[in-house]
Amino acid sequence: MTAIPPTSPLPIDNSCRLPLFTLFGGAAVWLALSSGFGLIATLKFHAPAMFANCASLSYGRAFPAWSHLLVYGFCLPAGLGVGLWLLARLGRVELAQPWLIAVGAKLWHLGVLVGLIGILAGQSTGFEWFELPRAAAVILFLAFLLITMWGFVTYTRRTQASLYPSQWFVLAALLWFPWIFSTATLLLQIFPVRGLVQASVAWWFSGNLINVWLTLAGLASTFYVLPKLTGRPLQSHYLALFAFWTLMLFGTWTGIPAHAALPAWMPTLSGAARVLMLIPALTVGASVILTCRGVKTPCAGGPLCYTKFGAACLVLASVLLAISACPQVSRITDYTWFDHGQNTLRIYGFFAMTMFGAIYHIVPHLVGPDRVCPRWMRINFWFVMPGTLLLALPLVLGGVAQGLKLVDASVPFVAVAKSTLMALRISTLGETMLALGNLIFLFNIVGAIVSYYCSVGKAAYTEATALEPARVKA
Amino acid sequence: MKSSALVFLAAFIALSASWGGFVLAPQLQLGRAAQVKTVPAQDNYPVARPGLAAQGAEVYRSLGCVYCHSQSVGQDGVNCEIVLTDAGTNGAATLAVLGKLNAALARADTLTGLPKVLMSVADMNAADPILKALGSAGAKAQVVVSALGPDIARGWGRRRSVAQDYLYDSPVQPGTRRVGPDLANVGVRQPDVNWQFRHLYAPTSLVPGSTMPPYPFLFAERKLKPGQPPSPNAIPLTAAGVFFDVSKDTGPADRELVPTDEARSLVAYLVSLRAEATLFESPFTAPAAPPPPATNAPAK
Numbered sequence: 001m002t003a004i005p006p007t008s009p010l011p012i013d014n015s016c017r018l019p020l021f022t023l024f025g026g027a028a029v030w031l032a033l034s035s036g037f038g039l040i041a042t043l044k045f046h047a048p049a050m051f052a053n054c055a056s057l058s059y060g061r062a063f064p065a066w067s068h069l070l071v072y073g074f075c076l077p078a079g080l081g082v083g084l085w086l087l088a089r090l091g092r093v094e095l096a097q098p099w100l101i102a103v104g105a106k107l108w109h110l111g112v113l114v115g116l117i118g119i120l121a122g123q124s125t126g127f128e129w130f131e132l133p134r135a136a137a138v139i140l141f142l143a144f145l146l147i148t149m150w151g152f153v154t155y156t157r158r159t160q161a162s163l164y165p166s167q168w169f170v171l172a173a174l175l176w177f178p179w180i181f182s183t184a185t186l187l188l189q190i191f192p193v194r195g196l197v198q199a200s201v202a203w204w205f206s207g208n209l210i211n212v213w214l215t216l217a218g219l220a221s222t223f224y225v226l227p228k229l230t231g232r233p234l235q236s237h238y239l240a241l242f243a244f245w246t247l248m249l250f251g252t253w254t255g256i257p258a259h260a261a262l263p264a265w266m267p268t269l270s271g272a273a274r275v276l277m278l279i280p281a282l283t284v285g286a287s288v289i290l291t292c293r294g295v296k297t298p299c300a301g302g303p304l305c306y307t308k309f310g311a312a313c314l315v316l317a318s319v320l321l322a323i324s325a326c327p328q329v330s331r332i333t334d335y336t337w338f339d340h341g342q343n344t345l346r347i348y349g350f351f352a353m354t355m356f357g358a359i360y361h362i363v364p365h366l367v368g369p370d371r372v373c374p375r376w377m378r379i380n381f382w383f384v385m386p387g388t389l390l391l392a393l394p395l396v397l398g399g400v401a402q403g404l405k406l407v408d409a410s411v412p413f414v415a416v417a418k419s420t421l422m423a424l425r426i427s428t429l430g431e432t433m434l435a436l437g438n439l440i441f442l443f444n445i446v447g448a449i450v451s452y453y454c455s456v457g458k459a460a461y462t463e464a465t466a467l468e469p470a471r472v473k474a
Numbered sequence: 475m476k477s478s479a480l481v482f483l484a485a486f487i488a489l490s491a492s493w494g495g496f497v498l499a500p501q502l503q504l505g506r507a508a509q510v511k512t513v514p515a516q517d518n519y520p521v522a523r524p525g526l527a528a529q530g531a532e533v534y535r536s537l538g539c540v541y542c543h544s545q546s547v548g549q550d551g552v553n554c555e556i557v558l559t560d561a562g563t564n565g566a567a568t569l570a571v572l573g574k575l576n577a578a579l580a581r582a583d584t585l586t587g588l589p590k591v592l593m594s595v596a597d598m599n600a601a602d603p604i605l606k607a608l609g610s611a612g613a614k615a616q617v618v619v620s621a622l623g624p625d626i627a628r629g630w631g632r633r634r635s636v637a638q639d640y641l642y643d644s645p646v647q648p649g650t651r652r653v654g655p656d657l658a659n660v661g662v663r664q665p666d667v668n669w670q671f672r673h674l675y676a677p678t679s680l681v682p683g684s685t686m687p688p689y690p691f692l693f694a695e696r697k698l699k700p701g702q703p704p705s706p707n708a709i710p711l712t713a714a715g716v717f718f719d720v721s722k723d724t725g726p727a728d729r730e731l732v733p734t735d736e737a738r739s740l741v742a743y744l745v746s747l748r749a750e751a752t753l754f755e756s757p758f759t760a761p762a763a764p765p766p767p768a769t770n771a772p773a774k
Binding site: 047048049050052053054055058059060061063064072088094123124125126127128140155163167171172175179182183188192193194196197198199200201203204208215244245248249252253255256257259260261262263266269322334335336337340356367407409410413414415417418420421 | 477478481482484485488490491492493495496497498499500501503504505507535536538539540541543546548624626627628634635636637639640641642643644645646647648649650651652653654655677679681682683685686687688689690691706
């Protein structure tokens with residue numbers, strides 16, 4: 001820790017380099033791998049007998065492997081990395097203990113790997129979005145605490161007293177995850193509660209993870225990256241504050257599906273909260289539009305594009321969530337692909353896109369300006385953007401069509417199942433584009449990191465082997 | 475917002491509220507639920523699954539069946555019907571009572587061809603005075619309660635699923651997607667173990683058009699020696715590799731598929747799935763519908 005607080009961004013970026021490389025690099029690897037499992041899962045709707053002899057690649061294991069790697073492999077490390085960088089940058093302070101954070105990040109990736117092996121070996125817990133076996137859950141929890149602890153220390157050492165909205169969102173996210181994750185681990189795996197209470201805890205957890213944590217971490221990035229790239233101040237802090245409060249107050253109640261066989265007040269309350277989630281989403285939409293209004297900055301597939309598209313997807317996903325909360329609609333969309341489409345739109349369309357934007361904004365600060373090829377960054381956008389829409393929208397529309405047939409008992413079930421195949425097969429196309437886009441992302445990020453270390457190594461080598469100037473003179 | 479204390483307070487209030495609502499409250503409301511008696515039979519419900527089926531629940535979890543199959547039947551409401559079972563000796567008095575309820579019923583042919591559905595009423599409270607009035611006229615009537623809704627009409631269950639159904643399950647797997655049919659009552663619909671084995675091995679051979687993947691890794695294929703009888707529970711195959719059909723195929727079976735321990739326990743679990751006890755909170759009196767021929771078969 002230097003005696004004089006650093007005001008120039010250079011020492012801050014230096015302190016962030018190692019932990020962020022570890023978090024982002026691992027996230028990029030898991031994301032690409034998750035797409036692979038996603039493809040295997042979706043191909044089962046083209047050829048159900050594919051890989052039929054391999055239990056690990058059966059649909060019921062490839063699908064949770066996909067969601068596990070997507071959420072725990074990519075979303076959380078990416079969100080943590082961006083959050084740490086925001087805490088350091090906005091607090092104008094070097095990141096505390098970057099080495100320990102990097103160790104925490106490695107530990108996190110180890111936990112993800114243990115979880116993946118567990119799921120493929122059939123040790124999944126059976127709760128959606130919380131499939132990781134107990135050992136992996138404990139590792140992830142410790143790793144998160146290790147990373148978060150130094151995040152908080154960085155925050156308390158800040159030299160900038162006033163808080164920027166992004167900092168609220170990061171802090172809330174850092175508090176949120178250990179709470180929900182420890183509750184789920186304790187009450188579902190270590191001391192399992194009885195009967196349907198398990199389902200309630202699992203739904204509470206997944207609602208908080210997908211609808212609140214991802215939104216908190218994503219908006220922290222949106223509210224920072226957008227003003228940075230447009231060169232306009234955030235419009236406005238009050239809108240951000242309103243979105244912050246309403247997101248936490250309503251979002252945390254959204255988990256219970258309408259059909260749950262729980263006491264009726266629970267799905268009803270959840271449905272009301274899902275409708276009320278429109279308020280923070282529309283507030284964010286308004287804030288983004290007002291901040292970007294009249295800006296001449298070209299978009300063309302850069303970080304600004306990613307961030308704006310992410311915000312649009314958040315609004316769209318929240319509108320879908322609100323619509324599907326109405327009893328007349330949920331009667332049709334429950335048990336269909338609709339919810340999965342909505343979740344995909346939220347995770348890929350909003351969160352992953354916002355993270356791509358933030359990472360493409362941050363990484364050049366860490367590796368130097370010319371190491372991320374802008375052309376490949378744009379190509380990445382033109383793969384993942386249409387890929388996301390092609391993946392999510394067919395599921396949403398196909399889900400409605402499926403639901404209309406499902407509530408009509410005169411339609412045989414086989415016909416209902418077959419009617420969804422077209423939508424699922426179109427979404428395979430989206431999954432393929434996403435897989436290619438995620439590979440490009442991996443290539444861009446790992447390429448930038450490798451090229452940075454190569455140049456550092458070359459410089460060190462040149463320095464070590466150079467003749468001392470004094471001796472040359474002599 | 476300049477103070478970090480406010481940020482933490484906001485997050486703490488929001489999250490602790492929902493924790494109290496969706497974690498603590500259901501634990502207080504349902505966490506101490508115990509076995510109950512069914513009405514009116516007074517049987518214990520639910521009962522723990524037998525050992526093999528309990529192991530099968532682990533296979534069900536491990537193979538991720540929950541991503542395609544729900545175990546949660548919904549219902550839209552109930553239909554209460556008053557059925558006249560005995561017109562009594564004083565037909566005129568019975569008709570007089572019926573005429574007060576509905577003028578169209580006060581005809582002599584109402585009392586013939588019993589038992590006969592007289593009318594539908596909203597609930598048991600509405601039915602009670604009618605039953606009393608008919609009883610005082612010497613007639614006998616009863617109320618038939620049946621659940622309504624697409625899931626019921628598909629034959630997926632006779633009533634909605636309630637918390638009591640999941641009491642002894644861990645993990646509970648109510649599911650959120652119906653890529654395949656609901657399995658809450660698959661043991662009622664298809665209790666035939668051999669059908670379940672064949673269906674797991676080759677779903678489309680039993681349910682044409684099924685989108686379910688086959689699970690051949692749950693079976694070990696063995697060549698049968700001439701004259702050797704197939705193993706218990708094994709599926710005999712012909713030389714062409716299709717199911718051996720006793721009524722059509724002549725001569726001995728060529729090979730057999732022996733279900734692994736996983737398959738046997740999974741099927742034991744599937745046929746143990748029967749959530750149709752009549753409970754106080756979900757009563758019904760309708761007679762059981764005859765089981766449809768196949769899991770995926772359309773509702774009649």
